[in-house]
Amino acid sequence: MDEITTTGLTKNFGDLVAVDHIDLNIPSGTIFGLLGPNGAGKSTTTRLLSTLLRPTEGTGTVSEYDIIMEPVRVREVIGVLPEESNHTLYPSLTAYENLEYFARLYDVPEDEIPERIEELLTFMVLWDRKDDKAGELSTGNRQRLALCRAILHRPKVLLLDEPTSALDPIAAKRVRELILELSKKYKQTFLINSHNLPEVQRVCDRIAIIDEGKILLQGKTQELRSKLLAKQQFRIRIVGDVDKAGSIAKSMNFVEDVKQEVDSIIVTIEDPTENNSSLMQNMLSQGIKIVEFAEEEATLEDLYLEVVKGGIEK
Ligand SMILES: Nc1ncnc2c1ncn2[C@@H]1O[C@H](COP(=O)(O)OP(=O)(O)OP(=O)(O)O)[C@@H](O)[C@H]1O
Ligand SMILES: [Mg+2]
Known part of the structure; x- marks a missing residue:
């Protein structure tokens, strides 16, 4: 089953088409990365799916509930980390009180609440801050708290808008681990917006690349990577004259590109199985x-980079 679908989903702001007829199919249990540059339409897509915005055209479903016809149902099954994480927190309540409040709102069994809060705050290294007011936390700590709030009630679907944008590298790594662990334990479906490519590559099973509101490419992370392998790059590390090695490589007609580094050359080779041995x-x-x-x-x-500049066949 597809946990999230969109069909021709479109959102205009006046003349601007922020999301332009996008079709997404996200199977249950997938960690899906929506990847794109600033202004591509990622957050607008998340807002449409979380029913904060109404589409101009097209529609979508979350856990088979229609985002236009059944917004209340949709909200029951999702956990959202919005782009501005402080929008979901009450600044005058403490970190702990924020989570307690949301846990009750989402009917987390009363006897489980303290344990879940402590577990999450401890994992996110926020337990020491539990009595600080949310409004007085640093931006990164607020983002951690907002993430705790999004996952606390163990929703089936998590819509996370740039979950690590304000985090230091150690905290970002924890969040990646948390996502992988939750996905394994509860089989939740994740839609994660990001422009952090290494992160998406590490965490997501599938990705879509969006630019100017359009999906340029989508598929399994592994398959998309293998699309690149038609033209393969090789690193040839040498002892001695790197310039000479570079010019030998350049003189061969199957070598498309040569880059030089201190002790290596990086060559792009057409049909490498055929040609590697003659270069060597x-x-x-x-x-x-x-x-x-x-x-x-x-x-x-x-x-x-290839897709956004339009160089690869879709
Ligand atoms: N409420 C709004 N009113 C008018 N234009 C908007 C509104 N929200 C978004 N936009 C515009 O829609 C386009 C897509 O914005 P969106 O926030 O979805 O991009 P994004 O991919 O999340 O970018 P970023 O990586 O910077 O967060 C942008 O051109 C933006 O200026
Ligand atoms: Mg955004």
């Missing part, structure tokens, strides 16, 4: 000492 032999015969000849891992960043 040519270099060795001209006295280049090769200490490593290794495939460079294709990253989502390469894909993202």
